[in-house]
Amino acid sequence: MRTLVVGATGFVGSRLVRALDEEGHDVVAFSRSADSESFPDGVEPFAGDLGDPESLEGLCDGVDVAYYLIHSLTSENFAELDRRYAARFREIAADAGVDRVVYLSGISGDETDLSPHLASRREVETVLAEGAFDLTVLRAAVIIGPESASFRIVDDLTDRLPVLVVPQWVRTPCQPIGVQDAIDYLTGLLRAAETRGETYDIGGPSVCSYESLLRMTAARKGRNIRILPVPVMTPKLSSHWLRFTTDVQYAIARPLAESMRHPVTVREDYDIQDVVPIDRTPIEAAIAASLAESSRQASR
Template identity: 70%
Template sequence: MRILIVGATGFVGTRLTEALHAAGHDVVAFSRSASRSTFPDGVEVFEGDLGDPMSVAGLCEDVDAAYYLIHSLTAKNFAELDRTYARRFRKLASAAGVDRVVYLSGISGDERNLSPHLASRREVESVLEAGDFDLTVLRAAIIIGAGSASFRIVDDLTDRLPVMTVPKWVRTPCQPIGIADAVAYLVGVLDADETRGGIYDIGAPTVWSYESLLKLTAERKGKRVLIVPVPVMSPALSSHWLRLTTDVQYAIARPLVESMRNPVTVDADRDLQSVVPIEQTSVETAVRDALADG
């Protein structure tokens, strides 16, 4: 199968490219920096920018399935850009007769009072859904792995703050997933025709909170942290607090942390594990592996 990965140089994209290539697929790796990146021998490189229509001419030609992994968090107008890019990709994929598209989105709990980041993910889902192809949406919370911006925030906090005065939403329930499991699910849906047109949640076997995830990460590094939640620090205010506590680019960290007010756990009715069963990795193991690889 000839498969296009849009966003192939990102944290998920690089690993997905390797996994699909190893599985014997013909892989096309697309991004703005594709030619400056290292891919396995045999992977076709397509460098272009969805913001520049001329640079993406022919992107979807002869493509059977595509993974859409674009998220423009570094820009102030990321929602506008993501909308534009998704529409442009939808047009290209529909015109070329792409059969399937898989989009990696975000879990957002009860769908109310969404952060700008999660609202933008939902909008992109709607844009892609209107294409002339079968769309599969996988929604994930924090993806744990070396190179994950969300996990790096957690890692940095446990390095720098032995005592943390943090927002009360640090106790919001979340269901992270290790990067290996996320890739396994992304690959697995290709062979599951019943996932065409479906929306699924992916996560580890157990529910955590950001507080328990911070403590686990500290323990894995041989540290202890004291966490004191306070009610007065809003997500917007706490995003500014991140400037002092993490090296993650602020433009990325702010929308991610503003999303932490939303419970992000797997809905049993949308759990992909029931359709594409994999040997799931525990959060404890995912954290250990991420720290070892970091």
């Protein structure tokens, strides 16, 4: 099967390219920096920019399934860019006769009072759903992995301070998922025809709070931390607080912080585990794997 990964050099995209290639798919890897050295032998790199229509000629030619992994959080006008890029890709994919598109979105709780970040994810889902192809949407909360912006915030916080005065949202329920589990769901749905045209939540085997996630990460590093939630720190203030407590770009950390006030857990009726069952990784094991990979990367 000829598969296209849009956003192939990103945190999830690079892993997805390798997994699809290992499963024997004919993979096209698209990003602005795509080149043959970035991917396994046999993967076809396609360098282009969704902001430059001329660079996209032939992108979807012969493609059966396309994974759309574009999120523009580094830009102030990220919602506008995401809307424009999604519409452009939708038309290119439809014109080329792509059979199926898979979009990785975000869990957003009860779907009310959405943060700009999560509202943008919903808008992209709507834009892609208007295409002449079957759309499958997977919604994830925190993806645990070394390059995940959400998990890097957790990692940085547990490195910086023995006492954390944190926003009240640290007690918000969430259902993190290890990056390998996310990849397994993304590839596994190709073998489940019933996932066409459907939307699913993906998460790990248990629910925790951000506070618990901080404590588990600190414990894995052999650190003891005290966490003091304060109710007066608004989402806007907490995003500024992150400017001084994490190395994650402020333009990325701000919308993520605004989203953390929402419970993000897998809804029973939307759980993909019922359709694409996998052996899910416990949160503690996913944290350990992420920290170990970060350590290997730092030692290279």
